[in-house]
Amino acid sequence: MILVASYNMRKAIGTDRRRRPERTLDVLNELGADVIALQEADRRFGARLSAIPPHLIEEHSDYKPVPLDTRSGSLGWHGNALLVRKHVEVLAKELIHLPSLEPRGAVLADLRLDGAELRVVGMHLDLSGLWRRRQAHAILAHLEHRSGHPPTVLMGDLNEWSANGGCLRDFGHHHRFAPCGRSFHARRPIAMLDRIMVNERLDVLEAGTHGSATARRASDHLPIWARVKAV
Template identity: 35%
Template sequence: MLVATYNAHRGRGARGAFRPERIARVIAEIGPDLIALQEAQHYLRPSREMLDEEWLEREAGLRPLQVTHRPGEQGWRSNIVLLRPDARVLRPPMGLRIGGMEPRGAILAELDLGWGPFRLLATHLSLGASRRRRQAEALLAAMASGAGGRLPTLLMGDFNEWRPGASALGLLEPVFGVPPRAPTFPAFHPFLSLDRIMGHPAGLVPGVEVHDTPLARMASDHLPLKARIDAALLAPR
């Protein structure tokens, strides 16, 4: 199972032009079974959809996971999860408020893409270290809630944190381990590992890879991060 996370920078490339079709083409390049997007809403019109859903389903084989069902809102607080149309949604997904001065949030979902059930937490953390730590506490609490606490868990998104052991990462590492270094920012010369794909139990995410192509360097200020999930750990026991 191929998953990815991508900060879409509100559809603006390195030169600031609003070109969301480039984001969609990068997603099609990756060809994931599931991708979590951050900053994925129209820059000037927040109530307007940024992504062409018909194009995505036709060219990338993906559709948005409906969270709020409000017109024009493809996700939650500019977080969007795209997944294959045949994916099973095991419980209604939730938009989580995780605090912070910026309108940050997370999407919590229980899914099965054909390999077995798992829990997804897709998020975008704040710029301040103390706020990121509180947000990580909220994510761990959400992970432990209900029957989903027993499910394998994928945590992915833009963490705005590049220092192992610091802030949010320090709190998450006892559960998810130390994420490998994979520089995704800035797209034109990446040296900061701001984007993460982490898994529980250990071994669920054997490794990650930056999707670095000419189109990806133009489409956003972040490069996408992708990972092959060990589907054997998702199989029902």
């Protein structure tokens, strides 16, 4: 079994409007996932450095970032990053360019966890429904043309407010959604903006949101998680 999670960490700025990377790292450690997809992992302006200093991740967690070879000092690409347990082997990684009016992208990694292979895609889609659908199509097309067909997890902040329309319908043609529940707003969750999806080679055993007291303060999104198993 593999535990995956997704978290829009809002650049480590909490609902108290304070930037506290140590608090965000506490939430990541609470999750205890094997793989975590992060959104808004980097600061927005200037050098766009990682919102969590890399040395804190190295010294105070069992995680390592998937190296994406992007901007020096950044954790991810357009705010998207992947963290994995330190023992996880990164077989390949790739940036997925997405059509957009503002900079958007997705990140992909092929991983080996205790002998099992897993493909992971992390994403943060547009606020516009039209652009979300275009971005979903771009991700799905990229997966279709990529070599191999391993067990695959797609996760991130889809920014989709509808229950089953828009980009959810596009992803749903070939993927199943984990029943993670409502994750936004962290203080009073009313929307399922964050999603975890799997292809037919994975079963979802259980799923949910992580609503600890720290998580409710650390970002305006709650982390979501799913325990999956290869079929």
